[in-house]
Amino acid sequence: MENRPLEYDYTVAKWFMLTTVVLGIVGMLVGVILAWQMAFPAVNLMAGEGLAEYTNFSRLRPLHTDSVIFGFTLSGIWATWYYVGQRVLKVSMAESKFLMVLAKLHFFIYLLVVVAVVGSLLLGISTGKEYADFEWPIDIAVVVVWVIWGMSIFGLIGIRREKSLYISIWYYIATFLGIAMLYLFNNMEIPTYFASGGIGAWYHSVSMYSGTNDALVQWWYGHNAVAFGFTVPIVAMIYYFLPKESGQAVYSYKLSLLAFWGLMFVYLWAGGHHLIYSTVPDWMQTMGSVFSVVLILPSWGSAINMLLTMKGEWQQVASSPLIKFMILASTFYMFSTLEGPIQAIKSVNALAHFTDWIVGHVHDGVLGWVAFMIMAALFHMAPRVYKREIYSKSLMNTQFWIQTLGVVLYFTSMWIAGITQGMMWRAHDEFGNLAYSFIDTVTVLHPYYTIRAVGGTLYLVGMFLFAYNMYKTMTSSRRVEESELQNASPMGA
């Protein structure tokens, strides 16, 4: 009895895998529409004049950012949590009815929140803060979902058999704590309906902070939502999935310690780099700038640890598309965490801030690192969850190259666009007058906006290939035995 392997229960992991794929496609589809709207403004009227209010760029933009962050990425984080958590803690969800009910509740309340968010954003109901656009009723629901997830994490840890917490668990715990703290403080708001004795819209609220303070809290949140949504949990994934898929042990425990505690300490300071040359005190801007550069150390610590994990096994990168996804992800992580600190240097920021270079930076990070890692995780999980081999290896390879090309087109065009615009804004003629009117700096970007839209479209095509491959894996791929699921995932031709 003791030697029988645990039967893990992947019910909730499967549900979150589904929302990862669906919300990923929705979020990126909206992103592609936005990209084409910037290249060709007529696309704003794609559904006619009557619906223009709901299809124009500005109304759709938060829907893109929020569905990629809180739809695709969060779903991916939870899909992997409900998979990895059980396996590294050596305990099955099926062992606790309570945790199972909690996990299901987690999923269904999350779905309700998703519906509420999409509806409210389309109607323009927003607090006006980026990535914290939700009004107070949704904020409360978000907090409920988050508390449930926390109970699920610590509940599972409470009944664990493996006493030592694996590296991935550190990162999941940090994700939970970090977002909880940031979200609560940034969304402090007062519902005006109640404060004014029942006047106006019931869902409207006003921020507890004003002006410069509000900006400070918002970017402390905004930057660190990136930290604890796009970095920390994704590192949790790669620490589990890369060693598993490659059959290699993590290169260095000490390096992972240094990278983890370093990241925890340094990341939060860097938020100030969003406010360089703004009205926040100069010392904070400098702190933000300096700590951003220091941040290279822990970021590269994790990335290098992952790359060295492949030591002596590099042929796997050529032979397995799944390893390819993860190695490219960790390479983009290094690339993006070098680019960010460069943009945080004051003199560079003076040029880059407010331009498309920042947009490019976000996307090489999210498309290259976050999304590649999440998709790799789902590919690795699929055969173990559905007991079927991955439907098609060649489709995976095709997807990999289409999406890589998409990302490269995206960030190169945005670099050129951003630097061009930044240089034109500050250019003076020989008499000291501004050399260009603002509109000159817009029309010049048209070719780059078009290239970006093409890049984004390629990435979206890859997402559809991914969805198709996953669907076939789920429904009609060859069934596999437990013995085939040791390391490298089984794949069909």
Add this chain to the structure above:
Amino acid sequence: MFHWLEKHPFFFAVAVFLTIAFAGLIEILPNFAQASQPTVGTKPYSTLELAGRHVYIKNNCMGCHSQLIRPFKSETDRYGHYSLSGEYAYDRPFLWGSKRTGPDLMRVGNYRTTDWHENHMKDPAAVVPGSIMPAYRWMFKNTADIDTAYAEQVTVNKVFATPYNTEIPMADGTKATVALAGTLDEAKAAALEEAKVVAADMKDQDVKDAVAAGQIPEIVAMIAYLNSMK
């Protein structure tokens, strides 16, 4: 120590939390009281302006327009005096934005008129050839939500002591007062009076008719807000 923490999840979580909370305490807290002091000449928003600000947020204008002029010659040449912290004292939320697909709007009230905004919001490319900004024609049809703007005024006045009905020193040495109506009906009447001033400079007959009939279209509130940005 780390090995021990990894076997004791509670203490591990506490250690992580302290490590990440530390930066926030040091960076954010010290500045809080100081940064919220208004500069001389900074007034709270009137009901109509605040309703316009809500229209601005509803349509996510800050997705493409900043409200932050950095202290560079190229920016002060283009947009006017660089931004001061106290100018944002009554901005809840702040609307600095993070991307300038279009120009900064911090002081747009200094160099654009009601007439310019009306034409531009209807058809941006007709006013600025090559513009990629979408048209916002629905603002001419939708009615502005004065009730919610008034509710917000009452709230900030009550909770944050935002100085309505109080004399505020202006840059030229005079005093100005922004009124906060005692009731919703009074607030609506005052907003309508303000709206009539804006509508008088507009050409759209439907908007003029609506204001004459006691309605305030979103575009009127929006322009009142944009004109107040100086």
